[in-house]
Amino acid sequence: LKQTADSLKNFEIVGMGLGDLVWDAMNLYAPYRQAVSNLGMTMFQLMGNHDFNLLYKSITQTDHPADGYGEQNYYQSFGPANYSFNIGKVHVIAMKDIDYDGNKKYTERFTPEDLDWLRKDLSYVPKGNIVFLNVHAPVANNTVAAGGNARNANALFQLLRPYQVHIFSGHTHFYENQLPAPTIYEHNIGAACGAWWAGHVNRCGAPNGYLVVQVKGDDVKWRYKATGCSPDYQFRLYQPGEFESQKDYVVANIWDWDWTYTVNWYEDGVLKGAMQAFDDEDQDYINMVKGKKTGYRTRHLFRAQPSKDAKSVKVVVKNRFGEIFTEEIKL
Template sequence: MDGKSLIISAFFCGMCLASGAQEAMLRFNGKVTDQSGKGIPGVVVNDGVHFTKTDKLGAWALNSDTTISKFVAISTPAAYVLPQQDGLATGHYIAVRDLAQAGGKYDFVLEKRKQADGRFHYIAISDPQVKNEKQLKRWCQETVPDLKEVIDSLKQSREVVAMTLGDLVWDNMPLFDEYQESVKNTGAVFFQCIGNHDFDKQYQDLHNMAMGTPVYGEMVYGSYFGPTDYSFNIGKAHIVTMKDINYVGGKNYVESLTGQQLEWLKKDLSYVPKGSLVILNMHAPVWNKVSPGGNVRNADALKEVLKDYKVHVFSGHTHFFQNNEVTPTLYEHNIGAACGGWWAGWVNQCGAPNGYMVVDVDGDNVKWHYKATRRDFAYQFRIYNKGEFTAQSSFVVANVWDWDSACRVVWYQDGKPMGDMEQFVGSDEERASQLKDRSQAEPTAHLFRAMPSDGAKQIKIEFTNRFGEVYTQTISL
């Protein structure tokens, strides 16, 4: 359906729904079955507000307020293949509009896995954010081939799931078609998350619009990718994606979750055993300490909902890299953007390269590596030689983007160990050099420095990540 037809259809549907509360409340039902038609019990079904589980015959039913609920979705059980078409996640939801037109009845069909495996690869990609054909060309010629090459390697050993963390486009809704085409048949099952630039800027998001509205900000996004809040299961992990942008129209928004969304998350997690691994995907980060301006406002409320689980949060939005160890069981990865500094060069605001995160999940153990576009996995930090970093001209500087407190950065001078490099907060040199006003460069805490002695000839820097893997680079002075 093209954009014009979608608007007309939504208008008439909205007019009908707004004509009275009695007409807006509909009872939906159906089954969840395997490919032989046998019902699957215990599958979680929700309409964005209400939840239920299928009975022993696989049957489900929900009474839905169609002015609020726009999709009915299942949380695919781990024992079943993630439904997809051409590598795009689909088949796990149905639009309420389509469900109503079908008489309120719909059956979800799942394929049983041949064998259970607690291991899979997970790829998190933030902010392709293509605004025009030129930027789309960079995404398609740089990032997508890099992704496909990595996925080809990964899928030899495990299933690969990919998640784009919002800002698929840059306020240019027609580019959804080309973006969607670009991530077909990569070898991974591709899911999406909505970002602030994925809303139709003519409108506010649904909960800010008048009850029964025929049009709203996330409507076009939904026509391509389905619900903004949904979950699924794979291996031992429960994976949740949520909209954390409160869009008020005209490119204006607040990074926050609504009370209704937090209730939705509580209900969703109520079906997940406490202590389980939960991967939560959102566009805006929550717990950044350096440059926290893009953080979600109701962080404490979200933290409370997540407290009983082992959680890894993946977020984008900021176009800089920051790891946040919130509690021993809550870790946020605010990863670098695929487009870096808005396709202006090859780095993000913090100097982390354009790229994406590759995560290895084995049971409830999680291990990750940032993959720089056009570089191999060994590229985990950058060195600036003495005199290259304007604000630290007497120092050798290392930018170690995936740093956290379990990592170590040490240096050697002419083969002699010199101990830990000094961590400092500053602006990355390459990023600052791209800006007309260097003072506008974002600060980052993943910078390290060491002052070589007069006459020193060679410096080696050694980065050991939290998994004990060692990466080294050596420069001549």
């Protein structure tokens, strides 16, 4: 992450942690603050379900100042759970969508107080402006068995519709892009820890990493950065026989895929057309958890069946920005 920040020194850079910062260990707040302070950029944070102090049932401060409360350690380290700021033409919001009940029990939702705060905050933002909303739990993830969406997301969408909105979320350890409304794009991003530090990929097969978002005026671009890999590493290819349920196929896992992408394949240098989209469990994740299938089916998988005598297959992926990524395998 620091190497990426150093490579962008010509830009004004800020970072946003999307929650689950300390994994229920309140003594990690101080070392976490120290670690992110050395990244060479201003870091902002928000709360996840693993950032509350489990000793207390009350989520916020009570009428008695001496009482402890769930948000206490986060508040003392980083300030309020809901806040906003402007950078360039973008209004950036960090907002809590974990309603904590105590003892690790919570519901993914926006409280009436949270939505009222957002309504007031947006009243100062001109309609049509760019808004970046950062939350922990997603609002529109459609992945089978991923779950974890904020229950009352429709109330959120009603407030956001007048703006050009990008929602950045985590929580699921599952990469998926969605368009819940014409002006609202959600990036449910793969986690830096992958599948809870079990290995090198998330539950959908996306590598551990983070999203790099670039803004120039009204133009917003993004690219996922896999930890320890080139920025051009945007998909993984499986040879025939490597993907257990698709033994006769070349399979591509394109983690930042959305509906604007084109995914074409070539056999021995000859264009064969578009690869076929399908949903299944990612083989890399299955291998990582030692062959145990879990039902975490991803929708950013594509396949093509080469002929028996084919010598090579090349896959060319073009994203919504016209950027092209290519990988070729020998058969």
